[in-house]
Amino acid sequence: MEKKKILIIEDEATLQKALSEFLSEEGFEVVSAMDGEVGSEAAKREKPDLIILDIILPKKDGYQVMEELRKLEITKNIPIILLTNLESPEDIQKAFERGATTYLIKSDYKLEDITRKIKESLEEN
Amino acid sequence: MWFINDINLKKQADELGVKIWQTPGFLFLMIGLVAVVVMLATYLISRNYDRPEVLIASESVVAILILIIGTSIVRVVEGITNLNKIKSEFISVASHQLRTPLSAIRWETELLLSKQRKGLSKKQLENIENISVLSARMTRLVNDLLDVVRIDQKRLVLKKTSTDLTKIICEKVDELRPLFEERNIEVVVNCKKNVPKILSDPERIRMVMDNLISNSVKYTVNQGKIEIKLFRKDDLVLFSIKDNGVGIPEEQHKRVFEKFFRSDNVVKYQTEGTGLGLYITKSIIEQSGGKIWFQSVENLGTIFNFALPIRK
Numbered sequence: 001m002e003k004k005k006i007l008i009i010e011d012e013a014t015l016q017k018a019l020s021e022f023l024s025e026e027g028f029e030v031v032s033a034m035d036g037e038v039g040s041e042a043a044k045r046e047k048p049d050l051i052i053l054d055i056i057l058p059k060k061d062g063y064q065v066m067e068e069l070r071k072l073e074i075t076k077n078i079p080i081i082l083l084t085n086l087e088s089p090e091d092i093q094k095a096f097e098r099g100a101t102t103y104l105i106k107s108d109y110k111l112e113d114i115t116r117k118i119k120e121s122l123e124e125n
Numbered sequence: 126m127w128f129i130n131d132i133n134l135k136k137q138a139d140e141l142g143v144k145i146w147q148t149p150g151f152l153f154l155m156i157g158l159v160a161v162v163v164m165l166a167t168y169l170i171s172r173n174y175d176r177p178e179v180l181i182a183s184e185s186v187v188a189i190l191i192l193i194i195g196t197s198i199v200r201v202v203e204g205i206t207n208l209n210k211i212k213s214e215f216i217s218v219a220s221h222q223l224r225t226p227l228s229a230i231r232w233e234t235e236l237l238l239s240k241q242r243k244g245l246s247k248k249q250l251e252n253i254e255n256i257s258v259l260s261a262r263m264t265r266l267v268n269d270l271l272d273v274v275r276i277d278q279k280r281l282v283l284k285k286t287s288t289d290l291t292k293i294i295c296e297k298v299d300e301l302r303p304l305f306e307e308r309n310i311e312v313v314v315n316c317k318k319n320v321p322k323i324l325s326d327p328e329r330i331r332m333v334m335d336n337l338i339s340n341s342v343k344y345t346v347n348q349g350k351i352e353i354k355l356f357r358k359d360d361l362v363l364f365s366i367k368d369n370g371v372g373i374p375e376e377q378h379k380r381v382f383e384k385f386f387r388s389d390n391v392v393k394y395q396t397e398g399t400g401l402g403l404y405i406t407k408s409i410i411e412q413s414g415g416k417i418w419f420q421s422v423e424n425l426g427t428i429f430n431f432a433l434p435i436r437k
Contacts, residue, residue: 015229107231107268
């Protein structure tokens, strides 16, 4: 079976590295970006099977990235899992309005649980 | 009576965190007083002097006084709004700044314990496991503190939906089973069949169960027994959890649901615990339209109960 490609857009280097390593070990192909601008370019170029997206990011925030990707034919159907520590009801609502598939709070999820959510989203898609 | 409450200035000053002369109540009283004095003065002046300059001058003094008092009121209100803003800013800073490094610590330790454990000695693994347990505890503490601030600001939001208490109880008991075994505690779960669903936030109810069940475990010495019951009574679903643990001294009963409260006898036995769990639990139950109460006798045990309305 072909490896599924995951794009991680996360500016916190340690978090990004830990998640990438874990996902690679789980058999995914991982591409990563450290800011919103690079991230949305990577999404258009790499056409990943799924995107993990933080909200607070340099250059473009997660909401802007989502708005952009949802408008384009090639990226509009890619599942997007928001992975953030923001958790106000307004943030969550805003995320789903802009087309998030799943919303996860970083500190509440282990890498193992995040991987499970990724697999679930990929299956649904 | 509302006006008595309104002129209880000391209470108002304490609540708002300002000096008595800065409370809106005091300032309004001052405005009233000024108005009365002015009316009297105008009356006296107009009776004794027939000159318009005097009248104009006294009216100007009044206008200035009212302006000064009015400005102070606006200042106080601004100060309070500002304080609230600082509080909510604190919440977002704390939640983001504390949780990001905590997430990093937890993910790195998880990586070490799962994908990278090859080559690590037993002793090293043990140390990493300790870090893992402690950082999980710290995350929980940060989350609890944030919940408390939200409750105090009346900003804790429940995502209400149809909630199955039976299912949540069974899952929680299964999850905590290793803990029961480790402490040699017998757990009897007695959930009546077909208990109707309630309207609440399942994640939060899970937290309530975790709190109540782990409290019972924590405060029950070896050879303990815990009994959990769930049944329907009229329009309510009733839950109870009974243990034969250390109990709560009677003189401290009224403080059980206060934040940061920990009973004296428990502090003696246990070092772990923050005294936030029951405060949060009570708020979740009440926000779901329910009630929570308990009976406890020191050295005999405790029963915690809650009632929640069934979903119509």
